[in-house]
Amino acid sequence: MTRRKLIGARRDRGTQYLLITIASFAVTVAATRWYLDLSGYPTVGGGELHVAHALWGGLALVVAAILPLLWVGHRSLVLSALLAGLGVGLFIDEVGKFLTTSTDYFFAPAAPIIYGSLLLLVLLWLLLRRSSGDAHEATHAVLDSLRDGVDGRLTAEERERVVNLRYEKGAPLEGGIDAQLLAVLESQAIDNRLVTAGPLASGKARLWLERWLPTRLERWLVYAGLLLSVFTALFAGVGLLGLTLAPETAVLQDLDAGRIEFPEEPIWTILGLAVYVFTGVTAAIALVLRVRGSARWLDAALVAVVIDLVVGELLAFYAAQFTALTSAVWGVILLGLVVDLRTRERAHIDAPEAQT
Numbered sequence: 001m002t003r004r005k006l007i008g009a010r011r012d013r014g015t016q017y018l019l020i021t022i023a024s025f026a027v028t029v030a031a032t033r034w035y036l037d038l039s040g041y042p043t044v045g046g047g048e049l050h051v052a053h054a055l056w057g058g059l060a061l062v063v064a065a066i067l068p069l070l071w072v073g074h075r076s077l078v079l080s081a082l083l084a085g086l087g088v089g090l091f092i093d094e095v096g097k098f099l100t101t102s103t104d105y106f107f108a109p110a111a112p113i114i115y116g117s118l119l120l121l122v123l124l125w126l127l128l129r130r131s132s133g134d135a136h137e138a139t140h141a142v143l144d145s146l147r148d149g150v151d152g153r154l155t156a157e158e159r160e161r162v163v164n165l166r167y168e169k170g171a172p173l174e175g176g177i178d179a180q181l182l183a184v185l186e187s188q189a190i191d192n193r194l195v196t197a198g199p200l201a202s203g204k205a206r207l208w209l210e211r212w213l214p215t216r217l218e219r220w221l222v223y224a225g226l227l228l229s230v231f232t233a234l235f236a237g238v239g240l241l242g243l244t245l246a247p248e249t250a251v252l253q254d255l256d257a258g259r260i261e262f263p264e265e266p267i268w269t270i271l272g273l274a275v276y277v278f279t280g281v282t283a284a285i286a287l288v289l290r291v292r293g294s295a296r297w298l299d300a301a302l303v304a305v306v307i308d309l310v311v312g313e314l315l316a317f318y319a320a321q322f323t324a325l326t327s328a329v330w331g332v333i334l335l336g337l338v339v340d341l342r343t344r345e346r347a348h349i350d351a352p353e354a355q356t
Contacts, residue, residue: 012141012162013074015128017081022121024085029114030329032093033322041105052097057090073151092117111317115328119310135169139178142166142185149190155197159185209340218341223290225334226283226301229308233280236273243270272315279308298342305335 011017032053036042064083067076092114096107145162148154163182172178184190199205286300309331316324 009137009140010128010131010133012133012137012144012165013077015125017077018121018125018128020078020081021085021088022118022125024082025089025121026085026118028086028089029093029118030325032090033325037322052094054091054094054097057087057093060084060087060090062087072147074148074153108318111322111324112314115314115317119314133169135166135171135178138162138166138169139181142178142181146181146185146190149185149193152193152195154190154194156194157197159190159194210344215341215344218337218344222298222301222334222337222341223287225330225337226287226304229276229280229283229304230287231280233277233283236276236280240270240273240277243273268315268318272312275307275312275315279304279312282307295345298338298345301338302335302342305331305338309335 060083064080064087067080067083070076094105095113096105096110097103099110099113100107141162145154145159148158163186166178166182199208282300282304286297286304289297289300309328313324313328313331316327
């Protein structure tokens with residue numbers, strides 16, 4: 001008898017929906033903070049009434065929860081993922097109000113709490129991506145594809161991927177139910193309902209990216225990002241030296257920031273500068289490895305960028321609040337460049353080996 005899982009089989013494209021939620025979450029928080037800062041933090045309502053945007057976030061979360069309960073298919077899940085990220089972003093943006101008796105929206109630890117929550121979701125996404133699933137979950141992927149086929153939203157490329165995934169897992173289920181499902185998925189009836197793949201599924205998006213962002217240009221952008229980390233580390237090192245000689249300069253209590261609250265303890269400034277120094281040293285190692293012709297230089301570059309995003313920016317969001325948003329966005333862009341460049345260079349290395 002097949003062993004039943006406590007919750008159920010993991011969804012085949014679940015990591016894609018989680019990534020949509022993460023992106024929606026990040027964009028919502030950034031857009032909300034920027035809008036409120038530009039508009040002077042307006043009050044929605046009048047008199048004693050104030051409609052906090054956390055309420056709109058709760059409404060979005062309710063809709064996100066209801067959608068997959070009432071509708072079947074890929075589109076309802078995508079919309080649910082978008083609304084979930086929107087709802088969480090609007091809600092957690094006001095976390096400072098729920099952590100203080102004075103309902104302080106500008107509570108200093110709120111920014112790192114928001115950024116840390118985002119990092120936890122990213123960590124979950126990374127962990128799920130590393131798990132390949134089993135035969136039972138691959139059979140559920142076939143079922144999901146059948147639903148898309150019935151709705152007329154299945155592509156030949158997606159069907160081929162799912163069929164290959166099921167064959168790779170082996171271990172047919174009892175009663176041959178997986179074989180019967182595959183027979184229906186590969187039937188003429190489904191063939192007649194297949195649709196043309198979009199830019200992402202067909203690989204056209206990748207071709208456009210490589211056309212508008214050639215590998216040579218992408219490599220130089222990574223060089224620039226690493227050099228920027230090295231120069232930042234030099235300034236951070238000078239700052240650490242200055243704090244050693246005059247520690248009172250790390251206190252931010254005299255900073256005129258309007259409503260924004262900044263921490264006054266010098267330890268946060270010192271820790272932030274120390275992380276910048278470490279990140280810059282790692283970036284310098286990556287550049288040295290590149291000069292020496294080592295293929296591991298991008299691995300070192302990836303370590304430098306990840307440390308900056310996970311540790312450096314977390315400290316920056318506490319020490320500098322949402323003024324650190326610009327550097328975080330640049331860090332994400334640099335991470336994307338490094339990951340894509342690693343993919344391109346590995347494909348370039350593997351291609352000759354496949355031909356021999």
